[in-house]
Amino acid sequence: MVALRKRPPEPMTLTEFLAWEPKDRSGRTWQLIDGEPLAMAPGNETHGAIQNEIAALLRNHLLERDSPCRSITEPGIVPQTGASRNYRVPDIGVTCAPPSDGHALPEPVLLVEILSPSNAKATRANVWPYTTIPSVREITVVHSTRIEAELLRRHPDGNWPDGPQIFGPGDTLTLSSIDFVAPLSLLYRTTIFATR
Numbered sequence: 001m002v003a004l005r006k007r008p009p010e011p012m013t014l015t016e017f018l019a020w021e022p023k024d025r026s027g028r029t030w031q032l033i034d035g036e037p038l039a040m041a042p043g044n045e046t047h048g049a050i051q052n053e054i055a056a057l058l059r060n061h062l063l064e065r066d067s068p069c070r071s072i073t074e075p076g077i078v079p080q081t082g083a084s085r086n087y088r089v090p091d092i093g094v095t096c097a098p099p100s101d102g103h104a105l106p107e108p109v110l111l112v113e114i115l116s117p118s119n120a121k122a123t124r125a126n127v128w129p130y131t132t133i134p135s136v137r138e139i140t141v142v143h144s145t146r147i148e149a150e151l152l153r154r155h156p157d158g159n160w161p162d163g164p165q166i167f168g169p170g171d172t173l174t175l176s177s178i179d180f181v182a183p184l185s186l187l188y189r190t191t192i193f194a195t196r
Contacts, residue, residue, distance in 0.1 A: 011035020014084050018103050029074060033125070035085040041118040047144045049190045050114050051091045054142065057187070058094060061180050069096040069178055075105035079129035088126045094178055095135075107135040109177045116144045127152070131160050137177040147193050149173055149184055 012020065017032040028039045043051070051073065058071040075093040079086050092112040093105045100106055111130050113123045123141065130139050131152070141150040141164070150164035153176065167173050173184045188194055 011085055012037060014078065014087055017087055029089055031089050031122075031126075032085065032087040033122075034082060038122070040089065040122065041116075043114065043116050043119070044144070046191045046193075047114050047116045050142055050144055050187055053187050053189055054112055054114075055092055057182060058092065058178070058180065061182075062094075062178065065179070067096070067178065068098075069094055069109070070099070072105055075108070076103045077108060077111065077130065077133070078104045079132045080134065081129060081132040086129060088129060090126065090130070108133060109135055110138045110140070110175060111136060112140045112142065114142050114144055138175055140173075140175065142187060144191075147185055147188055149187070151175075153177075 012032060012035050014032060017030075017037060020037065022030060022037065022039075024039060026039075028042065030037050030039050032038075055071055055073050061067075062069050062071060071092060071094050073092055074089050077088045077090060077093060079088065087104070090111045091114045093108045094110040095105050095108050097106040113126060115123050127139055127141065130136055131154075137154050139152040143149065147169045149167045151167065151173070152160060152164050154160055167184045169185060171184050172181060173187070174181045185194070
């Protein structure tokens, strides 16, 4: 008897993904990666505290400057490359475009990912697709296991650097896309790192 190979499922399109209702009712966030829906691993308390602090700092900064820009937690992002089969979800995104009722954040200028042991591979896999979005000027990866951040800033000619600029304890983080400057340690104010 000859065993028949199972055909792999057809890749899901972005339109199908946005209409899809997963059978998993855990409330987890899902991404579409090259046509395959993938659930995101939940973050720990430190991850959530860092996300909350960054979102609050960015929001307050934008309010103080009376900026038209806004900060959104866990926004949907559609990279330019592979747009019909990708929907990524960073921890925070900033856009200066007017509010919309869409599923994807329009014209993001800054994207922030928080790197945790449970999501390191998926987080790093998201960074390259973010660079394909013409409006994105900066991508920041903030570590949750130590006070450290990696910053990729698009050059004026539109190209990206070969590697990130690294910030550590005692450093000041500057996000030129929104004129934000703060001690990196401030992002960790409500974490176990604040007491060390």
